[in-house]
Amino acid sequence: MKLGVNIDHIAVLREARRINDPDPIEALGVAKRAGADQITIHLREDRRHINDNDAKKIAQLSPLPLNMECSIDEEIIEIVCALKPHRATLVPEKREEVTTEGGLDVISNFDKILQVVEKLKNHEIDVSLFIDPDFEIIAACADTGADMVELHTGEYANIYAMLYSNLRSTPHSIKNLELPRSELQERLAKAIGDLENSAIYASKAGLLVAAGHGLNYQNVIRIAQIPQIVELNIGQSIIARSIWVGFEQAVSQMKELLRETRNCN
Ligand SMILES: CC(=O)[C@@H](O)[C@H](O)COP(=O)(O)O
Numbered sequence: 001m002k003l004g005v006n007i008d009h010i011a012v013l014r015e016a017r018r019i020n021d022p023d024p025i026e027a028l029g030v031a032k033r034a035g036a037d038q039i040t041i042h043l044r045e046d047r048r049h050i051n052d053n054d055a056k057k058i059a060q061l062s063p064l065p066l067n068m069e070c071s072i073d074e075e076i077i078e079i080v081c082a083l084k085p086h087r088a089t090l091v092p093e094k095r096e097e098v099t100t101e102g103g104l105d106v107i108s109n110f111d112k113i114l115q116v117v118e119k120l121k122n123h124e125i126d127v128s129l130f131i132d133p134d135f136e137i138i139a140a141c142a143d144t145g146a147d148m149v150e151l152h153t154g155e156y157a158n159i160y161a162m163l164y165s166n167l168r169s170t171p172h173s174i175k176n177l178e179l180p181r182s183e184l185q186e187r188l189a190k191a192i193g194d195l196e197n198s199a200i201y202a203s204k205a206g207l208l209v210a211a212g213h214g215l216n217y218q219n220v221i222r223i224a225q226i227p228q229i230v231e232l233n234i235g236q237s238i239i240a241r242s243i244w245v246g247f248e249q250a251v252s253q254m255k256e257l258l259r260e261t262r263n264c265n
């Protein structure tokens with residue numbers, strides 16, 4: 001199972017003071033040494049963290065394959081085509097969102113996404129579509145000619161956090177998930193089932209299957225046990241752990257966890 005390390009949150013820390021430290025570029029060699037298989041960045045339209053200068057330098061200097069997450073905005077797609085990362089992952093974006101909230105609406109935006117996928121592939125860039133675990137959406141993804149889908153694990157991660165962390169007792173408690181534990185357990189089982197079934201369906205449709213969003217050192221194990229998932233993209237929890245153990249250790253601990261989980265299943 002491959003590990004894509006999303007380094008957005010290194011740039012989040014830099015942007016907190018709007019200076020040049022920490023520099024996401026320094027993470028590239030360290031991530032490789034720690035066993036990462038890919039670098040993932042999200043060049044958002046509002047440039048709240050990774051900016052154009054970061055993306056250009058990372059595309060030029062990364063010793064690992066680069067997976068650039070981006071919206072289907074024309075200006076952004078032009079930039080991605082010019083930088084030629086190994087892969088582009090198309091994600092929905094809303095300016096007001098704290099982080100990505102849902103998957104790409106491939107059905108309503110099919111024609112536009114088809115056009116963007118074709119343009120990226122004409123520039124020899126592989127394409128992944130970041131989607132909610134849904135058969136109809138997966139079928140539409142296969143029709144776009146995309147190489148991969150990345151299953152959005154946010155719903156699963158949120159329910160897991162409400163059940164197995166102190167999230168409920170913090171100001172960030174997720175209001176629509178303040179439910180009895182029995183209800184949350186049922187929802188967690190459904191979220192896992194949706195991810196498992198979607199991974200199987202996507203694989204049978206000829207798509208490579210990745211997953212990501214909100215994965216951490218506790219909730220990742222159940223996702224890594226899904227055999228059809230070949231890659232996880234993880235960022236926030238690795239950067240958070242880096243504060244305590246250092247970035248190299250945080251990456252290698254996640255990679256080792258995935259390796260152990262896969263070898264035991
Ligand atoms: C698509 C996804 O789940 C993340 O990779 C994305 O990068 C989230 O956006 P932020 O990194 O801006 O939170």
Ligand SMILES: NCC(=O)COP(=O)(O)O
Binds near residue numbers: 215236
């Ligand atoms: N696509 C998911 C990703 O790149 C990282 O998401 P997160 O771990 O920062 O939530």
